Amino acid sequence: MAGVSVRQPLDRKAVRIPRGQLYIIPERCKGCRFCIDFCPRDVLVETTEMNAKGYHYPVVAEGKEDECIACQFCSILCPEFAIYTEETVEEESVE
Amino acid sequence: MRHDIRVAGFGGQGMLLAGLLIGKAAALYDGKEAVLTQSYGPEARGGASNADVIIDDDPIDYPLITRPDYFVAMFQEAYERYRPVMVKDGILLIESDLVKPWPDEGPYRGIPATRVAEELGRRIVANVVMVGFFSGATGLISAHAGEQAIRNTLRPRLVDLNLKAFNAGYEYAKKQEAS
Amino acid sequence: MPEILVEAHPIDAVFRTDRLPHIFCPGCGIGPTMHAYAQAILESGIPKDQHACVSGIGCTARVPGYMDVDSYHTTHGRSIPFALAIALVKPEMEVTVFSGDGDLFGIGGNHFIHAARRNVDINVICINNFNYGMTGGQAGPTLPLGAKATTAPYGNTEPPFNLPYLAAACGAVFVARWTALHVRQLKDAILRAMQKKGFTFIEVLSPCPVGFGSPNDIGDAIEEVWLYRERCVVNHDAYLPDLEIDLRRKDVPFVMGNFVDIDKAPFDPLAMMKNKGE
Amino acid sequence: MSDQERVLTGSHFLLGDHACAEGAMAAGCDLFAGYPITPSTETAERLALRMPAVGAIFLQMEDELASMSALVGASLAGARAMSATSGPGFALMMENIGMAAMMEAPCVVVNIQRGAPSTGLPTLVGQSDMMQCKWGSHGDYEIVAYSPSSPQECFDHVIKAFNTADRWRIPVFVMADELIGHMTERVVIPPADQIPRVERKRPRHKPGDPSFLHCLAEDEDLVPPIVHAGEGYRVNFDSLTHDEKGYPATFPDPHDRLVRRLVNKIRLHTDQIMEYEEIFLDDAELAVIAYGSTARSARRAVNEARKDGIRVGLLRLITVWPFPENKVRELSKQVKAFVVPEVNLGQMSRETERFTSLPVIGVNHAGGVMMAPDPIFDTIREVAKNA
Incomplete structure (x- = not known):
């Protein structure tokens, strides 16, 4: 679960923008919508798929693929331990 | 042979300790069997309080006393309450300053235990004075056993005073016997 | 990046995964609180083997059964003296009582006040969902005035307990209140409680969609959580008597925070013997 | 007398309540949790003095509910744990006595019985908790109860109680009574190395072994090994019906399996547990069954009756539970009747009736005074005449 770590030269003006990879355990979801409602970046929507108990588990919304910043709020809030994020690091140069 | 002993006084006179010393002396230092039971009123001080001790050469089954063979009365009310149940020809010992026997009372022996204790400096040891008197007058516990019981029951700083008592x-x- | 569907969660390391999914209703606040507790266990630096989790009876009381630590699901209301004994016999253990408001403050109230008074070195996490959930939504000792329950169909006529105020008055060395939505603050509070010696208490306001939300027309769990979000204010320095929760008065916020954090010698039945030698 | 030693080896003139406390000390009791209640308080007071001096834990709890819960917690953390109480407190303990049975947490409760029901006669004797002791908590479960007839037996039985509790993983009771608790007699305490000690059965599996089922009884004795808090096993103990793994399993089959085992581990091994004393029973035509303080009066009554030529014997119960049902069956082939004196209005006499078709004559008093020898003697004479 460790993210990719990249060594950055000291002289380079760059900030690290965390990027999150979402993981979902569909069969644990009970459809409470906490993750969807309280995601600070509004990344998630209900899928049209159903799990075995008929709940629509969350998925990344179309067009929001780069929005997750791996804050992990969904992970700790989810009552069912059905979702988590891992940080992947990309670099963006800033002027 | 079973001997039923009742030591009766009022709460605060240390009747339980008196009974404990007699029983302990017999059970631990005279090689006999002994049982102590007690009864007292709901008040901590001033109510009737008595300790019943049975001393026997054989194991004791029924541990209660209904009719004492030996009755030690430390104040008038205790005397009046329990004297009638003492067996005929039982042995009566009284605190002679605090108990005035009935006119038809038979032979008995008395000691002004409280005054003797006061002369030793502490009226609180009147109970142990009476235990010593009991030992001397009845021979049911030996002086040696009584002393051992005192040494192994009381806190060290109280042992000397109580041995004196x-x-x-x-x-x-x-002395009473001699005179 | 699209989501990836998987079958396990990193926090599973602290759970008995062979018992998941748990029995709690969709949107129940026990799950997030469990997660916060699990996270705190990981961050505490105390090995799992040295944690014990003890509960009484009720929905919340099922939590220890899911935790991968020594766990004890005891009788209704009696978890605190049970935990106290473990903490005294095994002082190296981090003992946490995880139970509900009815269990801890209804039937078990006497044990709570005395353990707090003694400053026993245990943590008490109370999920407060304002009702007896497992038995179907009866009025509990924390049900707000006027709120409905199956045994208070016309609205509750009894003033409820103000739990942080009660815990502080009884002598707890750490007292906090958060909601099941304030998961980060909650995790930090549990971690703080684990670090402290003595009796710590954390109240967690939790949605109970079936027992509380529904009869009080709050709606589903998500609506109840939104209610907390809207009404909650954080004030660590709050005046404790002001922490009462009244659903009817929209002008009165639900106050959250870490209200008490003091140091006091924890209960040690042998303290006087140890002092003797000094 | 040094209060600093665990075992006060030697001869003492001890109060029954104090003898219970010394029994706990000698048995290595690690934790006492109790609430003051007459006439058991002297046990707690003595332990409050004695336990801290040897580094053991004395707790005065807020009530008996807490005391009993603390006993189970302490027990499962590895401690030998005891409480002392009397009827009203015993009633409050019943809930968690059930938990001790369900979680198989060995522990010991001394009950110095007083007159009852309710607050009853706080300072006066009774023997009316015998059925509460056996059946007081809800559900089917088995316990063991000893009934001391002297301060010496208070000491001895508390040690037995700890060993039986640890051997069979059950709550064990010492059902004394006010008369015994408040009488003083010689108690001989043996050297520490002569105090019998039965250790708990511990798991053969190492922590983390996935094949280890901590509620599975692999042995013929039906007793699973016990794991203690903090040993790394990280298992669940549950007051709910649970499976062999310790997980809740609230279904008929696992329930029957569990409860049957909890009951059978004692019922199938009563011969190893049960103790009694036989006095003049060899040629007896009449058997007296007695326990606790009443057994002392019964002994005198039997002796007196023997002097009168009545062939009467005494079965003195040391364990009241398990009740010596086979002995009663066996005696039923020999004697013509049973006489059961007790300071209640008929508890163990009814238990006797379950195992014999012979007449069972109770000699009863509701409480407040010790059973005297005379009514027992009179009954013996009466029954012998009619038999």
């Missing part, structure tokens, strides 16, 4: 009572009985 025991011996004072014991000697009083012996």
